[in-house]
Amino acid sequence: MNRNILSILFDELHVKYTKKYLSELIEGHPYKYNLYGFSQILTMYHVENKGVQISKDDIELLDAPFIAYAGHDIVVVKDLTREKIEYYWQRRWIQSSVEAFCEIWDGIVLLTETSSKSIEPDYKQHKWQELVSKIKKGAISVLLFILLFLCMPSLWVGTTYSWMYLIINFMGMGVSYLLLQKQLHAQSLYGDKICTLFHQKDCNTVLESDAANFMGLFSWSEIGFGYFMSNIIGILFFPELIFYMVWVNILALPYTIWSVWYQSKIARQWCVLCLIVQCLLWCLFFVDLGFHMIAIPVWNWRSLLLVMCMYLFSILLINQIVQVLTKLRQYRMAAYELASIKVVEEVFVSLLKKEPHYYIDRTVSKMILGNPDASLCVTVLTNPHCEPCGKMHRKIENLLMDVGDRMCVQYIFSAFNDELLISNQFLIAVYLQYGEEKGRRIYEEWFTRGKYTAKDYIKKFNLDINSADVLSELEHHQRWKIGNHLSATPTILVNGYKLPKRYQIEDLVHLANSKLAELLLR
Numbered sequence: 001m002n003r004n005i006l007s008i009l010f011d012e013l014h015v016k017y018t019k020k021y022l023s024e025l026i027e028g029h030p031y032k033y034n035l036y037g038f039s040q041i042l043t044m045y046h047v048e049n050k051g052v053q054i055s056k057d058d059i060e061l062l063d064a065p066f067i068a069y070a071g072h073d074i075v076v077v078k079d080l081t082r083e084k085i086e087y088y089w090q091r092r093w094i095q096s097s098v099e100a101f102c103e104i105w106d107g108i109v110l111l112t113e114t115s116s117k118s119i120e121p122d123y124k125q126h127k128w129q130e131l132v133s134k135i136k137k138g139a140i141s142v143l144l145f146i147l148l149f150l151c152m153p154s155l156w157v158g159t160t161y162s163w164m165y166l167i168i169n170f171m172g173m174g175v176s177y178l179l180l181q182k183q184l185h186a187q188s189l190y191g192d193k194i195c196t197l198f199h200q201k202d203c204n205t206v207l208e209s210d211a212a213n214f215m216g217l218f219s220w221s222e223i224g225f226g227y228f229m230s231n232i233i234g235i236l237f238f239p240e241l242i243f244y245m246v247w248v249n250i251l252a253l254p255y256t257i258w259s260v261w262y263q264s265k266i267a268r269q270w271c272v273l274c275l276i277v278q279c280l281l282w283c284l285f286f287v288d289l290g291f292h293m294i295a296i297p298v299w300n301w302r303s304l305l306l307v308m309c310m311y312l313f314s315i316l317l318i319n320q321i322v323q324v325l326t327k328l329r330q331y332r333m334a335a336y337e338l339a340s341i342k343v344v345e346e347v348f349v350s351l352l353k354k355e356p357h358y359y360i361d362r363t364v365s366k367m368i369l370g371n372p373d374a375s376l377c378v379t380v381l382t383n384p385h386c387e388p389c390g391k392m393h394r395k396i397e398n399l400l401m402d403v404g405d406r407m408c409v410q411y412i413f414s415a416f417n418d419e420l421l422i423s424n425q426f427l428i429a430v431y432l433q434y435g436e437e438k439g440r441r442i443y444e445e446w447f448t449r450g451k452y453t454a455k456d457y458i459k460k461f462n463l464d465i466n467s468a469d470v471l472s473e474l475e476h477h478q479r480w481k482i483g484n485h486l487s488a489t490p491t492i493l494v495n496g497y498k499l500p501k502r503y504q505i506e507d508l509v510h511l512a513n514s515k516l517a518e519l520l521l522r
Contacts, residue, residue: 004088004091004406005024005038005067005074005075005076006026006038006041006042006086007090008078008098009065009076009098009262010022010066012046012064012076012078013065013112013114013118014114015045015114015119015120015124016119016120016126016127017120017123017469018117018120018123018126018129018130019124019130019370020118020129020130020133021126025041025044026041027332027336028133028335028336028339029041030339030342030343030510031340031341031343032131032511033335034065035069035108035110036051037050037072037328038067038074038110038112038467040402040509040510042110042112043402044121044402045119045121045123046111046115046117046118046119046121046204047113047114047118047119048112048113048114048115049111049112049113049152050110050111051107051108051109051110051111051112051294052108052111052476053106053107053108053109054107054109055107056102056105056107056441059080059098059101059105060080060082060098062077062080062109063315064078064079064080065077065078065112065162066109066110066111066112067109067110067112067283068087068105068108068109068110069105069106069108069109070087070089070104070105070106071089071105071106071295073090075088075089076088078093078352080098081098082098084096084097084098085096085097085098085101085131087101091483093416099205101259115121117498119315120403122400129177130351131288133494140488142284144189160241160291161287161291161293162235164264164287165231165235165284165287165311166232166235166236167407168280168283168284169228169229169284170228170232171236171280171338172224172227172228172277172280172281173225173228173229173232175224175273175277175280176221176224176225176228176277177225178273179207179220179221179224179225179273179274179277180192180221180222180225180318180322181274182195182207182221182273183221183222183322184322184325184326185329186328194272194273194276195271195272198370199276199334200217206262206263206267206269206270206271206274206313207221207271207274209261209267211262217319218315218319218320220259220274222315222318222322223315224277225314225318226311226314226315226316226317226318226319227248227252227280227311227314227315228280229314229318230310230311230314230315231245231284232244232308233310233314234310235519238306238310239309240303240304241306241307241515242293243295243297244297244303244304245307246288246293246294246295248307248311249281249284249285249288250285250294252281253282253285255279255281256282257280259274259278260275260278261365261480262466263275279280280468282320289396294520302449306402310349336429339507342502342503342507343510343511345511345515345516345519346519347512348511349516350514351500351502351503352494352496352497352499352500352501352520355497355498355499355500356497356498357496357498358486358493358496358498359484359496360377360379360410360480360493360495360496362377362410364411364412364476364477364480365411365473365476365477365480366378366380366411366413366431366432366473367406367410367411367413367427367428367431367473368395368408368409368410368436369406369409369410369411369436369440370393370400370403370405370406370407370408370409371404371405371406371485372408373408374405374406374407375410376406376407376408376494376495376512376520377407377408377409377410377494377495377515378399378407378408378409378410378492378494378508379409379410379412379483379492379493379496380392380396380409380411380412380490380491380492380493381409381412381414381486381488381489381490381491381493382412382489382490383413383414383415383489383490384409384413384415384420384423384424384427384446384451385415385416385417385420385423385454386424386489386490386491388445389447389489389490390448390451390488392490392505393443393447393496394444394447395408395445395505395506396505397444398506399506399508399509401506402498403509403512404510406512407472407508407512412477412480412481413425413428413474414477414481414487420454421474422454422458422465423451423454423458424474424477425465425466425471425474426454426458426461426463426465426472427443427446428470428473428474429463429464429465429467429470430442430443430461430463430466432469432470432473433463433464442461491504494520495520497520
């Protein structure tokens with residue numbers, strides 16, 4: 001799933017979201033490459049949505065914005081009139097006639113409708129975290145600039161040549177960084193915009209060719225970043241090596257000619273970012289020429305060795321960082337593939353039925369959250385004073401919010417000892433005497449902070465925790481727990497089967513459907 005699609009849709013719908021949370025949500029979603037995944041995420045943001053297939057003749061009846069399946073890809077339609085349509089496809093906005101769009105559109109759309117509740121879950125918290133992250137990154141940049149400025153030898157501070165040299169090399173690092181993002185297949189808004197200049201599709205044709213690597217050891221992007229970084233280090237900390245660095249630049253110029261020739265004659269595709277790097281190399285040369293910096297240095301082995309080490313160290317360092325990031329990306333892709341397999345209903349049921357099965361029905365515990373008539377029931381043996389159980393309750397609330405009426409959760413309470421059974425009685429009384437809606441709010445308070453001052457918290461409520469109904473329910477819980485020889489909390493059962501170790505309760509949001517319930521009945 002291209003995260004730009006959903007972020008653009010949210011922008012058009014004026015739904016508040018944060019880029020980091022949305023990105024992480026998409027990356028971890030097992031259906032991120034299809035409309036079903038889009039629909040699930042939109043539901044999490046409380047955006048009503050429905051997928052339909054209509055006749056192409058009825059396209060003018062649709063209200064933009066909406067998501068459509070066109071050109072074997074997912075697009076966002078921003079504007080639609082009888083004659084023209086504007087949509088986002090392959091990282092760019094396209095305006096075309098409705099007739100031309102219908103030629104690549106198969107009639108499938110995902111319609112959306114927002115309400116006052118349409119917003120990212122925990123938006124304020126995520127927005128604050130995003131702001132803090134931006135402040136930290138900004139502070140790092142400012143402090144680094146100050147540090148570099150203070151470390152510059154006084155001989156070079158304020159000279160026109162040194163500032164021009166630094167500016168060009170910082171620009172080179174920036175462009176090389178965009179090239180590295182392309183190499184790592186990372187989302188790069190600025191890189192994409194630059195690469196589509198001169199009506200070029202993108203830079204990938206050149207960057208993914210065999211010629212994009214030097215002897216199969218380093219990519220030219222890594223070499224470029226390491227080169228510009230070395231120049232900055234050199235002029236700031238080793239200004240006496242400037243004449244050597246000038247000659248390194250001169251030796252790099254033939255590469256620029258070869259690169260332009262290769263893109264023109266062999267690849268027949270321009271990499272705009274690559275061309276900018278070539279221009280910057282020539283800019284360095286002309287700056288050196290203009291300030292009369294091209295001269296034969298006084299050669300000595302120490303300076304020559306230092307220059308070689310400086311450039312090699314930078315390039316090797318960048319190469320190793322890129323390799324780590326590449327492996328991290330491969331790990332994420334493997335995790336995604338695993339997640340995709342895990343949420344196949346047949347796979348889940350096959351693993352689930354290999355786990356122990358415990359007799360359970362709705363009479364064992366009346367503590368049912370969600371739709372009591374749902375065919376899919378998750379039973380949780382929980383302890384009011386168990387820390388992991390408190391965290392599990394938060395996950396359960398999120399799960400119920402996401403799955404709606406497709407599932408119910410049944411609580412069975414356990415206790416560390418008989419003295420703490422009063423907490424079980426209290427939570428049972430809350431549900432029986434207040435009902436589910438208010439009971440869930442009190443459960444949330446209990447697991448968040450109430451359990452730490454249990455006696456005082458219980459006294460706040462005028463509940464009969466020793467009523468016959470409460471004690472009968474407590475006895476049912478105790479009898480079931482002892483009869484099934486279960487004590488560990490939290491223990492999670494899905495229609496009586498213990499949840500496999502490979503699964504987390506959050507995975508059930510992708511599995512809660514009628515097909516799973518049907519498979520479990522077989």
